[in-house]
Amino acid sequence: MNPVRRRRLVALSIGLLGLGIAAGFVVYALRENLQHFVSPSDIAAGKAPQGHRFRLGGVVLEGSVQRSPTSLEVEFIVTDRFKQIPVHFSGILPDLFREGQSVVATGTLEGERRFLAEEVLAKHDENYMPAEVADAIAKAKAQKDAAR
Secondary structure, X not given: OOHHHHHHHHHHHHHHHHHHXXXXXXXXXXXXXXXXXXXXXXXXXXXXXXXXXXXXXXXXOOOOOEEOOOOOEEEEEEEOOOOEEEEEEEOOOOOOOOOOOEEEEEEXXXXXXXXXXXXXXXXXXXXXXXXXXXXXXXXHHHXXXXXX
């Protein structure tokens, strides 16, 4: 092989190897910060990531909000209208948070049946439902219909 071609091939190979290693580091870093979206039906089916932060979405069940009179702690239930999961949150809730409204909470699962929220987001107007929440509700409904 021609020495010039050989040097170009070696340089190209080293460059591609370096690019591959850099891409691997980027994917690894993004994987560590990725937050999955999970519905209450997914949690009941055991599909929630254990020990990792994720986003729980659904609707605040009517009559489930319990506020502590002495602190900012709040307990409520999030449902996709098929399954429910209790949520514990300590902090200031958004102004639009109320029963019967869509929410997306970020946090971790405590045990198998309680969600510890670090952040709670509420929908912003009467006609909007986050696409992820709407998809989760539609998916849970389709699974229930298929089981019949």
